[in-house]
Amino acid sequence: MSGRCCQIRTGVLFLGFSLGSFELTLWVMLYTFRAGLREALGYSVKHEQDLAVASLVITIDFIVNVLLICGANKDYSGRRKDLRRWGWMIPWAFVYGVNILGLFAGSIVMFYSFVGAWKTLGLIPLFLGVGVLIGHCCVIFFIIEQKADLEIYIMQHQGQNPGSDPNSPS
DSSP states (O other): OHHHHHHHHHHHHHHHHHHHHHHHHHHHHHHHSHHHHHHHHTOOOSTTHHHHHHHHHHHHHHHHHHHHHHHHSOOTTSSOGGGGGGGGGHHHHHHHHHHHHHHHHHHHHHHHHSOGGGGGGGHHHHHHHHHHHHHHHHHHHHHHHHHHHHHHHHHHTTTOOGGGOTTSOO
């Protein structure tokens, strides 16, 4: 059982690091090439609104990715504190649930809005959404597993307080 948990933990940590890196890279590309991107896709905005929205989304995603990594990180002290951090991963599940819906909606909009070969760009958010959805299922499974392990750990150690041992010196 612990081998499977370690594999899922490694996958969850990798997911947090890779999504954070990927999104930051996309933001830098948007910031650097925003004029060319707007011209190629044929849209215009006032007051850099697309950059502001992208910055807000990336900031929120970065914060929840850090929470995911901190919540999934292993506690090597032997005190099993990693089991108590399962709640840190729940904001990631909510935010990326909304992100997945946004990716699928963006894909549909791209399929209907773009003309000709540009429609194939709709496959990018579709495939990214499917990949994140698979990772989302793994994170949810890991959260449930950590919560169940915490409950088992608490039940096993419930009556074992250091001060409650009658043989300990007072």
